[in-house]
Amino acid sequence: MTLPYDRKSQLEAFDRLLTIMDELREKCPWDKKQTIESLRHLTIEETFELSDAILDNDLDEIKNELGDILLHIVFYARIGSEKKAFDMASVINQLNEKLIRRHPHIYGETQAEDEETVKQNWEKIKLQEKGNESVLGGVPRSLPALIKAMRIQEKARGVGFDWEEKHQVWAKVEEEMAEFKEVFDAEGDTHPDKEKATAEFGDLLFSLINYARFIDINPEEALEKTNRKFIHRFQYLENAARNSGKTLSEMSLAEMDVFWEEAKKH
Incomplete structure (x- = not known):
């Protein structure tokens, strides 16, 4: 079944959600107690539940989990309004302006005919906006290591720092494998230097993630x-x-x- 695109009903549903959030915040003992800090771990949990639903390709569950995450967004905005820091309108308006700013090929004079150019423009504009001295400054410190490695590589690619051919990346994988084997003799009885073996294994994983990204496989x-x-x-x-x-x-x-x-x- 294809749902009709009805902007009016979507706005009415969102308005109802905002009203319900106001009522819960004012009347529900649990909702009244919550803070931005107390919601944080619950938001992380909901995000992982959405991830599970996506991996299962369960569209009904994806819909359900998207609702839970939307609730959290509205909840944070309500708390922000109580602190006179931000509200739902300012959150959305800031997002709207950012999307327009980061798509100059749609809303400006910049030309971008392919996905790679769009990504490069996005990273350059993001770097200017945030005032980071490093293009990697926007990678969250708390990201799981595998996802962080992928994002680091994507951001480096966004400013042109990347391999040109996949055979070059695979050669790097083989080089890192050889270096790991050198410090970790799988057939011998000697115990390796654990610190060196750990470092080389990390390099090997990083190169494998790089190769996966290069051939359009999401390693996570x-x-x-x-x-x-x-x-x-x-x-x-x-x-x-x-x-x-x-x-x-x-x-x-x-x-x-x-x-x-x-x-x-x-």
């Missing part, structure tokens, strides 16, 4: 899909062992491998 999504696949197969293995009257700790690796191969077919 790829790893999460593998996580989910492993969980599904491992839980199949657990159930199969239970049905055979054993626990995993009572089984040999060879026995477990039989069920693991079965799991790949389900």
Whole structure:
């Protein structure tokens, strides 16, 4: 079913949400107690729940989680208005102006015929706006390391610092793998220098993320899909062992491998 694009009904729904938020803030004991700080961890949780729904391609759940995040945005804006710092209108107006400013190829005279040029313009304008001395200054410190590595690389690319050909990136992966193997002898008995091995492993991961980005694979999504696949197969293995009257700790690796191969077919 295709929903009709009805601006009037959308504005009415948003106005109703603002009214409900006002009523909850004034009358509900829980909502009255909340602060920007107390909502923070809940917002993070809701964002991860939206991420799960997207990975599951569950459109109904995506709709539900988008509603929860919208509630948080409205909640923050209500608290901001109480502090006389900002309100929903100022939040939206600031966003509108930023979107216009960062799309000069739509609202100005700049030419941008492809996605890459748009990204480069965006990063340059963002750098000017924020007054950062470094193009990497806008990367949040608390981002998970894998996502942070991807964003660092994307921002560097936005100002032209990137590889030209994918074979160059793969050569870097192989170079980092060789350097890691040099400090971590997988076949030998000697213990590696953990600090050096950690550093080289980090370099290897960074280069793999770079290659994934270069060939248009999102490494975070790829790893999460593998996580989910492993969980599904491992839980199949657990159930199969239970049905055979054993626990995993009572089984040999060879026995477990039989069920693991079965799991790949389900």
